[in-house]
Amino acid sequence: MRCPAVLLLLVGVAQAFRICAFNAQRLTLSKVAREDVMDRLVRGLLALSGAGLAGVLQILARCDITVLQELVDSSGNALYLLLRELNRFDDSGPYSSLSSPFLGRGTYKEKYVYIYRSHKMQVQDSYLYNDKDDLFAREPFVAKFTLPSKDLPSLVLVPLHTTPKAVEQELNALYDVFLDASRRWKSEDIILLGDFNADCSSLAKKRLEELILRTQADFYWAIADGEDTTVRASTNCAYDRIVVHGERFRRLLHTAAAFNFPRSFRLTEEQALNVSDHYPVEVELSLSLSLNRAGHGTRPLSLATLLLTLLLLLLLLLPPQLGLGA
Numbered sequence: 001m002r003c004p005a006v007l008l009l010l011v012g013v014a015q016a017f018r019i020c021a022f023n024a025q026r027l028t029l030s031k032v033a034r035e036d037v038m039d040r041l042v043r044g045l046l047a048l049s050g051a052g053l054a055g056v057l058q059i060l061a062r063c064d065i066t067v068l069q070e071l072v073d074s075s076g077n078a079l080y081l082l083l084r085e086l087n088r089f090d091d092s093g094p095y096s097s098l099s100s101p102f103l104g105r106g107t108y109k110e111k112y113v114y115i116y117r118s119h120k121m122q123v124q125d126s127y128l129y130n131d132k133d134d135l136f137a138r139e140p141f142v143a144k145f146t147l148p149s150k151d152l153p154s155l156v157l158v159p160l161h162t163t164p165k166a167v168e169q170e171l172n173a174l175y176d177v178f179l180d181a182s183r184r185w186k187s188e189d190i191i192l193l194g195d196f197n198a199d200c201s202s203l204a205k206k207r208l209e210e211l212i213l214r215t216q217a218d219f220y221w222a223i224a225d226g227e228d229t230t231v232r233a234s235t236n237c238a239y240d241r242i243v244v245h246g247e248r249f250r251r252l253l254h255t256a257a258a259f260n261f262p263r264s265f266r267l268t269e270e271q272a273l274n275v276s277d278h279y280p281v282e283v284e285l286s287l288s289l290s291l292n293r294a295g296h297g298t299r300p301l302s303l304a305t306l307l308l309t310l311l312l313l314l315l316l317l318l319p320p321q322l323g324l325g326a
Helices: 005-010 029-033 035-043 052-060 077-089 164-185 205-209 247-252 261-265 269-273 303-317
Strands: 012-027 065-071 095-099 111-117 122-128 141-146 154-159 190-195 219-221 240-245 253-258 281-290
Touching: 012 029, 012 052, 012 154, 012 190, 012 240, 029 077, 052 065, 052 077, 052 261, 065 154, 065 190, 077 095, 077 111, 111 141, 141 164, 154 164, 164 190, 240 247, 240 253, 240 281, 247 253, 247 281, 261 269
Parallel strands: 012 065, 154 190
Antiparallel strands: 012 281, 065 111, 095 111, 122 141, 141 154, 190 240, 219 240, 253 281
């Protein structure tokens, strides 16, 4: 008996898989735990004043995985509250996190934090890049994730938040991080992403074009040079970037853009700045994800999916002249 093509729904589903990078602008416990923000979040009134946490949650809920930058809370409570509220108010999770140590040369230090849907992906490995020459103010915290997809069984992410004082040096050194991750995991499918400060006064156009990541083959800057990734109307800079490497990513890449959350959430500039002065940047990959795979959590099927499954099974049991298996 031949199975109808629709039975593929029981095995996998083609969908957009969104990877994001977001500089949350000094994400502290006070920014996350503001009582007035919590109240508005519960009521769903994001557009009212002081939308800090609500805006961050809305942004994170758009993404299957986000590289969050500028988490500066030393207590650990900000991330705990953020994940708690994200899992509480968004049922497309559950969400988990992976954090770097605090990074920075002086008194100011921040973390890289991966926030991801744990039913879609799992952490396979991670490491802090060995910056023996101290080229980075905040060395990349590199991570490899496994996905239930034949299209992309694993995903390597290399985040970087550069210091504006040494953008060119750090972005050229990022090529060495790429080589290190590629050798370590024998993978060419790697994404470099974060607040690169790769525009305006931090990096002249001529110097940008001379970067190793621009002159070496197979690197594609998915967020274009003309894209504005800043919230303030007074600036127009492509600071935040996503750079993909490898033919696989070029083939799977569907869209790439900065997410203008003030426009989408109907916020004034003042309200938006309570969230961040950066737009998130994101890429969407077209993937076929399996609904059940060893090592990955599974989510309960919806009522509609269950009914469809029962209908398909009944049709298969019908005689050939009546069913779909003829």
